[in-house]
Amino acid sequence: MKPKEKNDIANAFKENMDYNELLNCTRCGFCLSSCPTYIETNMDETHSPRGRIALMKAVVDGVIEPDMDVKHSLDLCLGCRACEPVCPSGVQYGHLLEQARESFYQHKKTSLSEKFTHRFILNSIFPKQERMIKSTSLLGFYQRSGLQKLTRNSGILDFFPETMKTMDKVLPKVPSRNEMKNRPNYLPPPQHSGMRVAFFSGCLMDTIFLETNNATLKLLQYAGCEVVIPQGQNCCGALHGHSGELEKAKEMARNNILTFENTKAEYIVTNAGGCGAFLLDYHYLLRDDPLWSKRAEEFSMKIIDISSILMKLDFSSNMLKLDEQIVTYQDSCHLRNGQKTYLEHRQLLTSIQGVKYVEMKDADKCCGSAGIYNLLESEMSLKILDDKMRHVRNTNATTIVTANPGCLLQLLMGIEREGLSHTIRAVHIVDLLLEALENNN
Amino acid sequence: MLTESIQNELIEIVGVKNIQVSNSSLLAYSYDATPGFQSLPDAVVSPRNTEEVARIVKLCNHHRIPITPRGSGTNLSAGTTPLHGGIVLLMKHFNRILEIDEENLTVRTQPGVITESLIKSVEEKGLFYPPDPSSMKVSQIGGNINENSGGLRGLKYGVTRDYVMGLEVVLANGEIIRTGGKLAKDVAGYDLTSLIVGSEGTLGIVTEATLKLIPMPETKKTMLALYNKMEDAAHTVSSIISNRIIPATLELLDQPTLKAVEDFAKIGLPTNVQAVLLIEQDGTSTNVQNDIGRIEAICRDHHAREVTIAQTKEEAEALTAARRLALTALARLKPTTILEDATVPRSEIANMVMAIQSIAKRNRLTICTFGHAGDGNLHPTCLTDIRDTDEMSRVEKAFEEIFHKAIELGGTITGEHGVGAMKLPYLNLKVGSAGIEAMKAIKRAIDPNLIMNPGKMFVFLERQRLVVQK
Ligand SMILES: Cc1cc2nc3c(=O)[nH]c(=O)nc-3n(C[C@H](O)[C@H](O)[C@H](O)COP(=O)(O)OP(=O)(O)OC[C@H]3O[C@@H](n4cnc5c(N)ncnc54)[C@H](O)[C@@H]3O)c2cc1C
Ligand code: SF4
Ligand code: SF4
Numbered sequence: 071m072k073p074k075e076k077n078d079i080a081n082a083f084k085e086n087m088d089y090n091e092l093l094n095c096t097r098c099g100f101c102l103s104s105c106p107t108y109i110e111t112n113m114d115e116t117h118s119p120r121g122r123i124a125l126m127k128a129v130v131d132g133v134i135e136p137d138m139d140v141k142h143s144l145d146l147c148l149g150c151r152a153c154e155p156v157c158p159s160g161v162q163y164g165h166l167l168e169q170a171r172e173s174f175y176q177h178k179k180t181s182l183s184e185k186f187t188h189r190f191i192l193n194s195i196f197p198k199q200e201r202m203i204k205s206t207s208l209l210g211f212y213q214r215s216g217l218q219k220l221t222r223n224s225g226i227l228d229f230f231p232e233t234m235k236t237m238d239k240v241l242p243k244v245p246s247r248n249e250m251k252n253r254p255n256y257l258p259p260p261q262h263s264g265m266r267v268a269f270f271s272g273c274l275m276d277t278i279f280l281e282t283n284n285a286t287l288k289l290l291q292y293a294g295c296e297v298v299i300p301q302g303q304n305c306c307g308a309l310h311g312h313s314g315e316l317e318k319a320k321e322m323a324r325n326n327i328l329t330f331e332n333t334k335a336e337y338i339v340t341n342a343g344g345c346g347a348f349l350l351d352y353h354y355l356l357r358d359d360p361l362w363s364k365r366a367e368e369f370s371m372k373i374i375d376i377s378s379i380l381m382k383l384d385f386s387s388n389m390l391k392l393d394e395q396i397v398t399y400q401d402s403c404h405l406r407n408g409q410k411t412y413l414e415h416r417q418l419l420t421s422i423q424g425v426k427y428v429e430m431k432d433a434d435k436c437c438g439s440a441g442i443y444n445l446l447e448s449e450m451s452l453k454i455l456d457d458k459m460r461h462v463r464n465t466n467a468t469t470i471v472t473a474n475p476g477c478l479l480q481l482l483m484g485i486e487r488e489g490l491s492h493t494i495r496a497v498h499i500v501d502l503l504l505e506a507l508e509n510n511n
Numbered sequence: 512m513l514t515e516s517i518q519n520e521l522i523e524i525v526g527v528k529n530i531q532v533s534n535s536s537l538l539a540y541s542y543d544a545t546p547g548f549q550s551l552p553d554a555v556v557s558p559r560n561t562e563e564v565a566r567i568v569k570l571c572n573h574h575r576i577p578i579t580p581r582g583s584g585t586n587l588s589a590g591t592t593p594l595h596g597g598i599v600l601l602m603k604h605f606n607r608i609l610e611i612d613e614e615n616l617t618v619r620t621q622p623g624v625i626t627e628s629l630i631k632s633v634e635e636k637g638l639f640y641p642p643d644p645s646s647m648k649v650s651q652i653g654g655n656i657n658e659n660s661g662g663l664r665g666l667k668y669g670v671t672r673d674y675v676m677g678l679e680v681v682l683a684n685g686e687i688i689r690t691g692g693k694l695a696k697d698v699a700g701y702d703l704t705s706l707i708v709g710s711e712g713t714l715g716i717v718t719e720a721t722l723k724l725i726p727m728p729e730t731k732k733t734m735l736a737l738y739n740k741m742e743d744a745a746h747t748v749s750s751i752i753s754n755r756i757i758p759a760t761l762e763l764l765d766q767p768t769l770k771a772v773e774d775f776a777k778i779g780l781p782t783n784v785q786a787v788l789l790i791e792q793d794g795t796s797t798n799v800q801n802d803i804g805r806i807e808a809i810c811r812d813h814h815a816r817e818v819t820i821a822q823t824k825e826e827a828e829a830l831t832a833a834r835r836l837a838l839t840a841l842a843r844l845k846p847t848t849i850l851e852d853a854t855v856p857r858s859e860i861a862n863m864v865m866a867i868q869s870i871a872k873r874n875r876l877t878i879c880t881f882g883h884a885g886d887g888n889l890h891p892t893c894l895t896d897i898r899d900t901d902e903m904s905r906v907e908k909a910f911e912e913i914f915h916k917a918i919e920l921g922g923t924i925t926g927e928h929g930v931g932a933m934k935l936p937y938l939n940l941k942v943g944s945a946g947i948e949a950m951k952a953i954k955r956a957i958d959p960n961l962i963m964n965p966g967k968m969f970v971f972l973e974r975q976r977l978v979v980q981k
Contacts, residue, residue, distance in 0.1 A: 093846035093897070097544045098839045099585045099649040103625075113603045114539075115584070116531070121539035128538050133549070139535035158775045158839035 071137055075177060079136040082173035083129045088165065092127040095120065095161050101153035106436050107146055110453050116143050119153035119163055126170045136174070144170055146450060148443055149312050150403035150436035155410075164408070165354060168311055175314030237445075240482035245280045257287060259296035267379065268298045268335035268372075270326075270349065272342045273305045274475040282475075285504040286341045286376055292507065293383040298333045308348035308404075309441050311355065323352045324362055327369045338369070341376040341500055343474035344441065347408025349373045375405060376500055377414040377473065386421035390506035397422075397502075398430045398467035400458070400481060402474035406434055415473060415499055422506045428465040432457075437472075439480030451480075452487075459484040462494070470496045513553045513598075517574060521556055521598075524566045529604075531555040540581065540599040541592065544646075545933055546847050547897060548589035550596070552579065557601040561679065561687060561718040564600070568716065568962075569685030571598065577965050580712040582623070582654030585646045587850065588931025590658065590711050594966035600716065602653050608632055609719070615693045616724045617676060622653025622717045629722075638724040641668035644927075645835035653717050659709030661927040663791075663831060666885035667759045668725075670927065672708045679719035680707055683958035693721060706953070711929050712964040714957050728793035731759070732803050733827035736810040737784040737817040741765060741868070741880075744786035745861035747813040748884045751790075752857050754809060756802055760791035761885025762834050763864075768881045768892075771840040776833040784816060788884070789834055791827075837881045838892065845877070845894035851910055853917035854888040854926030866916045867891045874909040876902070888926035914940055930968045938969060 101119040102108050108118040115121040122143055128134045144167065151164045253276065267290060275283050290297050303326055307319035326349070330338055340346035350373045356366040380386070399415055406412045412434070420427045438444060438454030462470055462484070470485075472478050481496040513521075513532075521530050531537075537551045553576075558564045571578050577597030584591050593599055605621035611633060612618070618633055618640065626647035633640050643662035644650055650660070656678070661670040677691030680703075691697055691704040707714060738744040744763060751758065764772070764787050773780040781787065788810070792802045807818050821827035842848045855863045864880060867889070871878035882890040891913060893906050914924045914937050924930075924937045939947060947969055954961075954968075961971055 090846055094843060096546070096839055096842040096848060097542055097584075098842075099544060099583055099646070100836075100839055102583070102649055114531075114536075116533075116536045116539040118539075121535075124542060125535055125538055128541075128549075133541075133551075134534050134538050137534050139533040143535050143539075158772075158836040159842040160775065 071178075075179060076135045076137060078177040079173055080129055080132070082176050083126065083136060083170065086169040086173045087126055087130050088169060089130060091162055091166055092123060092130065094159050095123045095127075095157075096159055097124065098159070101157050101161075101163075104152045104156045104435075106148060106150065106152065106438075106454050107450065110450060110457075117146055119157075119161075122147060122170075123161065123163070123166060126166060129170075141174055141178070144174070146447060148403075148436050148438070148440040148454075150440060151407035152403060152434070152436065154407050164351075168314070168316060171312070171314030172316045173314075236483045236486055237479065240479065240486050242278055244278060249280060250277055253299065254287070255299045255301050257291055257297040257299075260291055260294060264294040264296045265337070265383070266296045266298065266333075266335050267337045267339050268300060268330055268333040270303060270306070270330075270338055270340045270345065271299060272340065272345045272475070275342050275345075279475050279478070279498065282341065282498045282501055285498075285500045286339070288504055289376070289380060289385070289500055289507070290339065292388070293380055293385045295379075295383070297339075298335055300329045300333050302329045306345040306348045307355075308344050311348060312441055316355070319348075320355055320359070323355055323366065327352065327362065327365050330369060330372075331365065335372065337374045337379060338372045339374055339376055339379055341473070341498070343375065343402025343405030343409065343411075344476055346373055346375050347404035350409055373409075375409055375411045375414070375473070377418055378411050380503070381414045381417060385503075386418055388507060389423075389510045390421060390503065391423040391510045392425055392502075392506045394424045395426070395469055396428055396465060396467040397425045397469045397471060398428050398462060398465045399433060399471045399499075400430070400437055400462075400477055401434045402472060402477050403436050403440070405473055415471070418499065418503060419471060422502075425506075428467060430461040430465045430467070432461055437477050437480045437484070439474075439476040441476060444480060444483075455480060455484045455487070459488050463488075468494055469502065470494065471499050471502055472496065473499050513576070517570070517576070518554065520570055521554065521567065524563050524570070525556055525558050529557040529559065540584075540601075543581075543584040543586050543589060543591040545587050545589040545592070545931070546849055548592045548594075548932060550592050550594050552593040552599045553596050555599045555601060557603055559604045561681065564681045564716055564718055565685045565687055567598075567600065568681050568683065571962050572684055572960055575960050575962060577962055578716075579964050580653070580657070580716050582651035582657075583625075583646075583649045585650050586654065586658055586929060586931065587852070588658075588711075588925070588929040588933045590929055590931035590964070590967060592932060594932055597962070597965075602651060605653070605718065611636055611638070611724075612693065613638070616726075617693050617721050618724055619719065619721045620652055621719060622651060622656065624652050626650045626652060626655055633724055634727065637727050639727045640674065640722060640724055641665075642671045642674060645838070647835075652720060652722075656708055656717055656720060657710060657712050658927065658929045661883060661886065661888065663760045663762060663834065663883065665883055665888075665927075666761050667757045667793075672705065674723045675704055675708050675720060676723050677721035678704055678707055678717055680715040680717055682715040683960070683963045687718075688715075691721065709929070711931060711967055713954060713968055714963060728759075730796045730799055731791060731793040731827070732799050733760075733789070733791045733821040733830055734803060734807070735781075735819050735821075735830065736788040736790065736807075736815040737781050737819075738786045738788070738814065739784060739816055740814070741786045741864055742861060743814045744788050745864040745884070747788060747810055747815070748860050749858050750809050750813060751806055752885070754805070756792075756805060756809075758790050758802070758806065758885060759793045760789065760831070762789040762882070763787070763884035763889070764789065764834065764837060764881045765879055767844070767877075767879045768837050768841060771844060771879075772833050772836055774843075775836060775840045776829070778829045778833055780833065781817075788815075789830060791831070834881075838890070841879055841892055841894065845896060847895050847897040848892055849895065849906060849910075850890045850892040851913060852888065852890060852925045852928040853913050853922060854886065855917055855920045855922030857885065857887045859920040859922065860884055860887055860889070862920060863887075863889060863917065863922070866920075867913060870909050870912045870916070874905045874912075876905055876909055878909070883926075886926065887922065911937075932966055935967070935969060
C-alpha cells in the first residue's frame, strides 16, 4: 500500500469510527471464547474481537498504520456478532466493524480480482431484484443448458476457491424466469379480517429460494394474516453494509423505508436472519440523517422474523406432524445476536409431532457462511464448517433446520463435502413447518 | 527491533508459524485489561514445549532482550504490557491438563489451560479446585499463579497460593527447575514455589504446575441480603465473621453496580436498594442449613430489608455469574473505568467503605464499590473519561488517598490484582524501602540482566527506556 493510501484510510478511520464505542471496550476478554476465528486460530488475539477493536482504536490514535495486516484481521472477521451478547459492557461490535470496513472501502485501491468478486456479487446482482432475476436466470440457463456439465468437466472451476466448486454442486434448481417474475403482491386474509403484515421478500429468497418464500406466505395466511408484498422493495443492503459500502446501503434503506411505509402494515415479516437484522438496524444506519432517522426508527420497530410472528399468532397450536425423525437447529448468527430471536425456532420445532429435537453443541456458533465470506475466506470458512458438521453428526439428526438462506447453502455444502447427501437434508424452517402442516391436512 | 539474525534464531527454535511480527499482531499484544497502558513488543513468540522456552530465554538473556510472559492478558495492573519492547511469550500451546491424580487429590497441568475448564474437568471427577477469579472463563492457570489470584470462594478456601504444590519453572538464565510436588509436606530448602506464586512473570516462566484439589462439598446454598444503607451491609460482613461463621462467599455490590449488572444480565436483581450482600455457604447439609439460618438472623439484626434464598441451582448460579460481570458491566456507563483493589482486615470493612464514599465526594467523582467484602478486598471503581485530564488528576488523587487509608487501617494496596506497572509507585507504601530492597536483591540474584517482565513491580535505574503510553 502506498503511504498516501494509508494516510487517507487512517483519516477515514478518524472520521468514521465511533470513538466512544471504541472506549467502551474495557479489554476484559469476556468475548474471546465466543469468537470462532479466535478459536480456529488457536487463540490468536489478532483475530479476536478484543484485538480487532484495539486495532481500530490504534489506527484512530495513530499508534499503527492501517496496512494489509490490519485489513486481513478485519477481513477474517465473520461479522457473526457472537461477541456482542456476551459483552457485559454492551460494545456494539457490528457497528464498529462496518465503520472500519467502510474506511478501507473508501480509500483502499483493490486488486482486480478482489474488485471483480466484490463488484460482481454486490453491485451487479443484489441491489435490484430485476437484475437478480436476470442473473439467476442466467444461472438457470447454465444449469439447464448443459453448460454446467461442460464447465464442471472443463476444470475451469478449479481456479475458484474450493467453496465455489461445492457451492456450484449444491445450489438449488433455479426457478424459471416466469416463475420469478409473476409474484403476487397481495394476499387477502383467510377470514374477513386478519393482522395486516407486509412481507420483505429478499433477493436470494425471492429467486433461488422462491419455494421457501411461497411457503412463508402460505404459513402467514394459515396464521390468519393479510399479506402485502410491496413491489419496488429492493435488497436490504446487508452485504453492502457489512463490506463497507455504507452509502450504497443507505440508499437501499431509504427506498425500502419509503416502499414499506405505504403498506400501512403492523409488522414487516422477514424469513432471512441476515436481512432481518440489517433492516432492524436501519435506525442506526440513518441516525445522522435528519430527514430519515425518525422514519427509519418506525420502520425498524416493525421488523419481525417469521418464526416470532408465528409464535405470536399461536401457530404452534395447529396440528403439526412429520414422520419420525431427529431434527437439529443451526442458529442464524444475525437472527440470534442481532434480532435476539432463537427460542421461537426451538419452540416451533418441538411442537411438531414425530420430531425428536436434539440441540447440537455450539448451535449458536457461526457455520462459516457469513454473507459472501465463504467465497472470500474459503479456508477459514471450511474449517468452521467442518467443526459444525462434526456437531451435527453427533446429534444423529437427519434434518438440519436453519432460518437464513446463506446458512442453508453453507449446510448443504457441509452435507455434500461429507458425502452425506443421501442421509441428511438441510431445510429452511418454514419449509419444514409447511410440510408438517400439510402432512396432516 | 530485533535484528534479523535473532529473528532467525527464534524461528529456528519455534518454527516460522509461531513467531508473529506483523504490525497487527504486535498491536494485539500491546495491552491487557488495564486502562491507559499500551506499548508494542518487537515480536510475539509461542513456544511449544519447555525446552523451547528454555532456549528462547537463553537467547534473550544473552542478548538482553526483554521477555513478557502472557496468559490471556486479563490482568488489571498492566502486568503484560511490554513496556520495554522485546518479546511477548505466549503460552497458548501449553493447553493440556496432564494428570488428575485421584489418589493424591492433585492435578498436574500446563499453564495455558483456561481456569474454568480446569475447574470443570476436576469437578467431573467429584473434586474441587476453589480459586475462581471473576475472569475464570478467560484467564489461564499460569496467569492465576503469577498474580496469586483470588476469587469468589476466597474467604473460606483461600487464594491460588493455597493450592499450588509444585511448579516447573524456566528461570531467567534458561535453567529449568522443579519445585515442590505432590507431597503434603516438604521442607527441603527455601520455598521456591511460594516465591514464584505472585511473582508476576518477573522471575521466570511457569511451564507446569501441580495443584491441590479437595473433595467437592456435599451441598451449597446461596442467598441475597438487601440493604437500604451501605453501612449496614458492611457491618453485617464484619459481624458474620466475628460470630465465627466463615461463608464460602461473601460479596458486596452497591446500587450503581447492581443496576449495571441487571441491565445486562436481566435476572431480576433488586436495583432500588443501596447495597446487596451475596452470600454462599457450602458443606454438609446440616451445617449449611444451620449457618444459613444464623447468617440470615445476623443480616436482619443489621437492618437487612429483605433476605432471599435461591430456590434452585440455576438461580444460584445466575447470581454468582452476574456478580462476575460487575466490572465490565459498569464500563458501559462511562468511557473509562478504573478500578482498585485495596484490601483491609475484615473487621475494618465498614470503615473502608465509608472512607471510599467520602473520598469520592471530596474529589467530585463517581466511585462505585463492589468486591470480595468477606476478604476485606474491595474494588472501588471510578467511572470517568480518560480524555478529561482535569478529572483524571482527581482520580489519581482519590486513589492515592484510598491507598493511604487502606494502609492506615492495616491493609494493603492490592489484594489480588498485583503491582505490575500500575501500582508500582505505591509499593513502597506497603512494604517500605527495606522491603523493596530485599525484593530487588532476590530479583537481581535470579535475573541479573533484568530481562524478565521489566518495568513491573519496581524500577531499576539500570533499565530506563522511553515508554509510549496510550
Ligand atoms: C473482568 C475481570 C475480572 C477479574 N476478576 C478477578 C478476580 O476476581 N480475582 C482476581 O484475583 N483477579 C481478577 N481479575 C484479574 C485477572 O483476571 C487475573 O489476574 C488473572 O489471573 C490473569 O490471568 P491471565 O491468564 O489473563 O494472565 P495475564 O494477564 O496474561 O498475566 C498475568 C501475569 O502473569 C504473568 N504470566 C502469565 N502466564 C505466565 C506464565 N506461564 N509464566 C510466568 N508468568 C506468567 C504475566 O507476565 C503477568 O505478569 C479480573 C480481571 C478482569 C478483566
Ligand atoms: S468487547 Fe466487551 S467483552 Fe470483549 S473485551 Fe471489550 S468489553 Fe470485554
Ligand atoms: S463478529 Fe464474530 S468473528 Fe467477528 S470478532 Fe465478533 S465473534 Fe469474532
